[in-house]
Amino acid sequence: MNLTKRHEPLLVVDFGGQYTQLIARKARELNVFAKIVPWNSPELEREWDEAKAVVLSGGPRSVTEPDSPSIPEDLLASGKPVLGICYGLQLIAKLTGGRVVPGKTREYGEQTVGRVSASSLLPERFVAWMSHGDAVEEVPSGFEVTGASEACPVAAIEDPSRRLFGVQFHPEVSHTEGGKEILRRFLYDVAGFQGDWTSTNFIEETVEAIRDQVGPQGKVLCAVSGGVDSSVCAALIAQAIGDRLRCVFVDHGLLRYREAEEVCQMFRKHIPAEFIMIDASEQFLNALKGITDPEEKRKTIGAEFIRVFEAHADELQGCDFLAQGTLYPDVIESGSPTAATIKSHHNVGGLPDWMRMELVEPLRWLFKDEVRQVGLELGLPREMILRQPFPGPGLAVRILGEVTRERVEIVQQADWIFREELRKAGLEEGIWQSYAALLNVRSVGVMGDERTYEHPIVLRAVVSEDAMTARAAEIPFEVLQRVARRIVNEVRGVNRVLYDLTSKPPATIEWE
Ligand code: XMP
Numbered sequence: 001m002n003l004t005k006r007h008e009p010l011l012v013v014d015f016g017g018q019y020t021q022l023i024a025r026k027a028r029e030l031n032v033f034a035k036i037v038p039w040n041s042p043e044l045e046r047e048w049d050e051a052k053a054v055v056l057s058g059g060p061r062s063v064t065e066p067d068s069p070s071i072p073e074d075l076l077a078s079g080k081p082v083l084g085i086c087y088g089l090q091l092i093a094k095l096t097g098g099r100v101v102p103g104k105t106r107e108y109g110e111q112t113v114g115r116v117s118a119s120s121l122l123p124e125r126f127v128a129w130m131s132h133g134d135a136v137e138e139v140p141s142g143f144e145v146t147g148a149s150e151a152c153p154v155a156a157i158e159d160p161s162r163r164l165f166g167v168q169f170h171p172e173v174s175h176t177e178g179g180k181e182i183l184r185r186f187l188y189d190v191a192g193f194q195g196d197w198t199s200t201n202f203i204e205e206t207v208e209a210i211r212d213q214v215g216p217q218g219k220v221l222c223a224v225s226g227g228v229d230s231s232v233c234a235a236l237i238a239q240a241i242g243d244r245l246r247c248v249f250v251d252h253g254l255l256r257y258r259e260a261e262e263v264c265q266m267f268r269k270h271i272p273a274e275f276i277m278i279d280a281s282e283q284f285l286n287a288l289k290g291i292t293d294p295e296e297k298r299k300t301i302g303a304e305f306i307r308v309f310e311a312h313a314d315e316l317q318g319c320d321f322l323a324q325g326t327l328y329p330d331v332i333e334s335g336s337p338t339a340a341t342i343k344s345h346h347n348v349g350g351l352p353d354w355m356r357m358e359l360v361e362p363l364r365w366l367f368k369d370e371v372r373q374v375g376l377e378l379g380l381p382r383e384m385i386l387r388q389p390f391p392g393p394g395l396a397v398r399i400l401g402e403v404t405r406e407r408v409e410i411v412q413q414a415d416w417i418f419r420e421e422l423r424k425a426g427l428e429e430g431i432w433q434s435y436a437a438l439l440n441v442r443s444v445g446v447m448g449d450e451r452t453y454e455h456p457i458v459l460r461a462v463v464s465e466d467a468m469t470a471r472a473a474e475i476p477f478e479v480l481q482r483v484a485r486r487i488v489n490e491v492r493g494v495n496r497v498l499y500d501l502t503s504k505p506p507a508t509i510e511w512e
Contacts, residue, residue: 006205007033007197010187011051014038015059015069015087021329023055023085023172025367026180031195032187033365036332039069053081053191056088058170062134063090063100070095081163081191086132089157089166096164098140103152106133110175111149113156119146121165121185122156126177128169130155135168163190199370199377203236206362210240213360214321219244220360221316222273222323223309226255226263228387229325229363231271232375236362237323238273239378245273245323248316250308252301253281254394254403256419256435257412266384276315280308288396288403292440294512297403301393303350310352322357326364327371388433389467397512401440406493411438413491414457421483422461422475431473434461436487437511438494445495447488456496457487462509471503 010027014020014036027034034055037047048054054075061068069087073095076082084092090100107130115122128149136154139145147156147167155168165186171179187193214220220237224230224247237245247267251260260277267275287304291297309316363371375385395411396403414436422428437458445452459480464470484497500507 008050008052010034010191010193011047011054012036013044013054013056013071013088015057015091016061017058017085017087019170019172020057021332021367023057023183025369026172026183027055027187028197028367028370030180030184030187030193031197032193033197039071044071045075048075048078048080051080052193053187054083056082056084056091058086058088058131061087062102063087063094064102064134076164077162079163081186082165083186084164084166085170085172086168089168090132090134090136092164092166093136093140093143093157096140096142098136098143099138100134101137103133103135105151107131107149107151111151111155111169113147113149113152113169115146116148117144117146119156119158120160120190121158121167121182122147123178123181127175128155128167128171128177128179129173129175130169132168160190165190199373202366202370203239203374203377206236207240210237210360210362214241214244217244218321219246219319220321220323221319221355221357222247224249224263224267225390225392226259226266226387227325227390228368228375228385229327229371231266231380231384232371232378233323233325233361233363234267234273235271235375235378235380237360238271242272243274246276246316246319247271247273248276248278248309248312250278250280250305252284252304252394253279253405254284254301254396254408256390256395257416266381270380270384276312278308278312280304283308285403285405285408290402292401294397297396297512298393301396306350306352309355313352313354317354320357321360322355323360323362326361328363328365328367331364386429388431391510397510398435398437400438400511407438410455410457410491410493411436414438414487414494414497417486417490418459418461418483421479421486425476425479427473427475427479430463432462432464432467432470433509434459434473436460443496445488447495452495454493454495456498457491457494458498458500458511459483460500460509460511462504464504464509467509469504470509472499472501475499 010032012023012034024034024036094100110127111130113128114125143157143159145154146158149155157166171182222234224234234247264277284304287300372385391397399407418436439456442453461473462470463473480499487497
């Protein structure tokens, strides 16, 4: 699916900066289609050629070092509007004959920047997020200095005739006051983007592209989990080809209370495709018998999925394409050397041969927030779109020790109570994930006149941007107390409730 042909993109050249994805996301929020390409990509010149404008990102290196990341000099003479951010600004300065030197002091954090000459981008005075050591000492000829801060006399430069612009600060981070307006001016006023990247356009174009790819007869198989990505992926394909899409949902018995039912209802009601539900809970529980090691649980579950697909081959075979809910961050990461470790727990390797079909990946250009937007626009219910991420191995990684039907039920009940109380307290929206886990130690308690010797439940609720880091949600004490009281009273086999305060890192979001 080549959206580049329809939307001349903003090209974001990545020099390894921590905010590179944010640049692309901010552009998308401004309805501009943005693509990220590493500075050393063999495709860089072609991508540059196809782009309407370019942003050069920040990066951890220094342009004063030998062999620092760079781009062919003549690209800057291509006439395309270019905005350099931080490292990007320094690179523009270096390549056009200026001089960059290691700064006397590192400037980090919020600084006030003032406009010092006519500028197409900057407001008069604003607080900006800085994070740099080097500084431009000699401004290349043709450029005007347009912004300065106390510690950074060259905080912004512009050469409107060559359409080259640079800012030392980061307009893409929310700490930069008016940062989005600066990007808007670059994209709309300087580069002439029209703002045609909207979810409505995306849906129309993608539906058309799916029809092109699949043809008038082709059938698509889509394994769904009830999660946002696979649901939106299925909804888009269903919009394109209706019941030539076959969705398969495997209930491994390790879902949250009532979740399997909800997923079935949601698909039957909102997604006009063929829907096959396979109840394999018995099979998964049998396979997990006696297993206590977290990695072994994961592997067993992955292998069991494959067995289920093999066992149901008769029902499932006959499709020509396999749908996958790959998102843009996965596409970007799979080009980076760290991809293997980042994604290892998502891999369900060893698909049966008949499942190795041509892939349909309608979400591969989207960030998560865009997927949600598309889902809402396709008419999927809000509770489905806002559903928390849920691990593939399900409650198995929230039950420490052996997974048995009784222990699954204990976790489901405790988890349900926690969710219900968070919902009643209006706390759900700010929370990234919240769940109950069951530990495999026992402690002494007293209930009525009886001594108890039972297992504790741990409550975990975190706030996070992307699951890479997270911190414990600040849930009011009385809500936690109410949850604890209810769990101990209502869930048999639990006599103690704990709240996990650890952030990630050093802990992880899941307990296993
Ligand atoms: P951790 O526990 O590593 O989790 O901090 C980060 C995010 O990934 C989810 N997660 C998984 N997702 N298969 C998945 O599809 C898995 O095996 C798995 N393990 C963790 C977790 O829920 C969190 O959102």
